[in-house]
Amino acid sequence: IAGITQAPTSQILAAGRRMTLRCTQDMRHNAMYWYRQDLGLGLRLIHYSNTAGTTGKGEVPDGYSVSRANTDDFPLTLASAVPSQTSVYFCASSPRGGGGDEQFFGPGTRLTVL
Amino acid sequence: GQNIDQPTEMTATEGAIVQINCTYQTSGFNGLFWYQQHAGEAPTFLSYNVLDGLEEKGRFSSFLSRSKGYSYLLLKELQMKDSASYLCAVRDSNYQLIWGAGTKLIIKP
Numbered sequence: 001i002a003g004i005t006q007a008p009t010s011q012i013l014a015a016g017r018r019m020t021l022r023c024t025q026d027m028r029h030n031a032m033y034w035y036r037q038d039l040g041l042g043l044r045l046i047h048y049s050n051t052a053g054t055t056g057k058g059e060v061p062d063g064y065s066v067s068r069a070n071t072d073d074f075p076l077t078l079a080s081a082v083p084s085q086t087s088v089y090f091c092a093s094s095p096r097g098g099g100g101d102e103q104f105f106g107p108g109t110r111l112t113v114l
Numbered sequence: 115g116q117n118i119d120q121p122t123e124m125t126a127t128e129g130a131i132v133q134i135n136c137t138y139q140t141s142g143f144n145g146l147f148w149y150q151q152h153a154g155e156a157p158t159f160l161s162y163n164v165l166d167g168l169e170e171k172g173r174f175s176s177f178l179s180r181s182k183g184y185s186y187l188l189l190k191e192l193q194m195k196d197s198a199s200y201l202c203a204v205r206d207s208n209y210q211l212i213w214g215a216g217t218k219l220i221i222k223p
Binding site for chain 1: 118144145147155156157158159162164201203205209210211212213214215216
């Protein structure tokens, strides 16, 4: 089934630990995104990639890193988790990344940092 | 700064019509999107406007006025399954989406 998958579904993590959230799409979309969603706030862009091999910083990149080694995968790494990174994380993709492209979202990862 | 404003919550009756407003101030404008998000789920695309006017898609319509920095989503013949949050997002000059906090729509029988 075409779409975006994320893993894990949820995770509880001790502060200071390293964590990688996985995201894979099989739609051959060029652009991919990582957002965090917090209660009362809109989705905030963490990092994005317009095509394999390139990445860019979004609105809230500090404490996060990404890589885009191929078209399908776009992992998000928290090098040393802090409680303020407790959030729901959504990965998304779009065919080209511009104009009227809609973004397709994965099911999300609920992360709690204690 | 960039800002997207939507009402936090609205309540409507099954079978009725509801209009959800969105006002925006962004650095550049390359289109406005509406997404639906049911509780605990991912956002899903509803509509896209880049030119002024009304776009109709079944029970849902979306309107845009670029000069006023204003859009609305109109939902007709409301059904219980329409209970969800509705997210307004604007694509800015960097072609990134700036998101509003969303409007939680509660449908009552």
